[in-house]
Amino acid sequence: MKALDLLYQGKAKSAYLTDDPDLVVLRFRDDTSAFDGEVIEQLVDKGAINNQFNGFIMEALGAAGIPTHFEKLLNANESVVKRLDMIPVECVVRNQAAGSLVRRLGIEEGLSFDPPLFELFLKNDELHDPMITEHHVEAFRWATRAEMATMHDLTLRVNEVLRAMFFDVGLLLVDFKIEFGRFHGEIFLGDEFSPDGCRLWDIETGEKKDKDRFRQGLGGVVEAYRDVSERLGIKLDA
Numbered sequence: 001m002k003a004l005d006l007l008y009q010g011k012a013k014s015a016y017l018t019d020d021p022d023l024v025v026l027r028f029r030d031d032t033s034a035f036d037g038e039v040i041e042q043l044v045d046k047g048a049i050n051n052q053f054n055g056f057i058m059e060a061l062g063a064a065g066i067p068t069h070f071e072k073l074l075n076a077n078e079s080v081v082k083r084l085d086m087i088p089v090e091c092v093v094r095n096q097a098a099g100s101l102v103r104r105l106g107i108e109e110g111l112s113f114d115p116p117l118f119e120l121f122l123k124n125d126e127l128h129d130p131m132i133t134e135h136h137v138e139a140f141r142w143a144t145r146a147e148m149a150t151m152h153d154l155t156l157r158v159n160e161v162l163r164a165m166f167f168d169v170g171l172l173l174v175d176f177k178i179e180f181g182r183f184h185g186e187i188f189l190g191d192e193f194s195p196d197g198c199r200l201w202d203i204e205t206g207e208k209k210d211k212d213r214f215r216q217g218l219g220g221v222v223e224a225y226r227d228v229s230e231r232l233g234i235k236l237d238a
C-alpha cells in the first residue's frame with residue numbers, strides 16, 4: 001500500500017488516496033499549529049511520534065470495542081486508515097477545567113468534573129471553532145440525532161479507557177478532542193488522538209505534557225511527547 005494523490009491537507013496531517021477506495025494513507029507532519037493555524041512551526045520528529053502514538057491509542061480503543069478508522073502503521077510517519085466521510089464537529093471531554101473553558105466561564109484551572117463535562121465545537125478555523133450544542137448539529141444536519149448520540153456515547157467511553165490508561169503511568173487526562181466520521185453508514189472514530197489534541201498533566205509534579213507547552217511557549221514539546229510515549233511503553237521509531 002502506498003500514498004497516491006493528495007486528498008486533503010490539514011494543519012498537521014495530509015491524507016492521500018490509495019489503490020483501495022476504502023482506505024487512505026495519513027501522513028503525520030512535523031507542522032505544529034496553535035490558535036487555529038495562526039502560529040505554525042516545525043518540530044522535528046513530532047509527526048513520527050504522533051503517528052506511532054496515535055496507532056497505539058487507536059489499537060487500545062479498538063481492543064476496548066470502540067470502532068476506529070485505524071488499520072495499521074505503514075512507516076514512521078504514515079498510517080493506513082479507513083476513508084471516512086468526516087463530520088465537522090469536535091467532541092471534547094473535560095475531566096478538569098483548563099483552556100477555553102477557564103477563559104469562557106472564569107473558573108479556576110484544575111476544577112474536577114464528575115461526571116466528566118462533554119462539549120461540542122464546530123470545526124471551522126475561520127470562525128475559531130465556535131461552541132455549539134447537539135441542537136445545532138441536528139438543525140444544520142451535520143449529523144443525525146442517532147449519530148450524535150453514538151458520538152456522545154463513544155466519546156465518554158474513550159475517556160473512560162484512556163483516563164485509566166494514562167492514570168496508570170502517572171498522568172492526568174485533563175481533556176481531549178476527537179472527531180468522528182461515517183464509513184458505509186456507521187460511525188467510526190477518525191482523525192487522531194495524540195498530545196496535539198489533549199491535555200496531560202503529570203500527577204506528581206503538575207507538569208504539562210501536551211501541546212500547551214507549544215501554545216504557551218514553554219519549550220520541550222517533543223521531549224514531553226516522547227516521555228508520554230515511553231511511559232506507555234511505545235517503542236518509538238523516531
Ligand code: TMP
Pocket residue numbers: 090092098099100101121129175176177196197198199
Ligand atoms: P480548549 O480548552 O481549547 O477548548 O480545548 C479542549 C481540548 O481539546 C484540548 O485538549 C485541546 C483540544 N482541542 C483541539 O485539539 N483542537 C481544537 O480545535 C479544539 C477546539 C480543542
Ligand code: ASP
Pocket residue numbers: 011033034035036037038211
Ligand atoms: N485549536 C487547536 C490549537 O489551538 C488547533 C490549531 O489551531 O491547531 O492548537
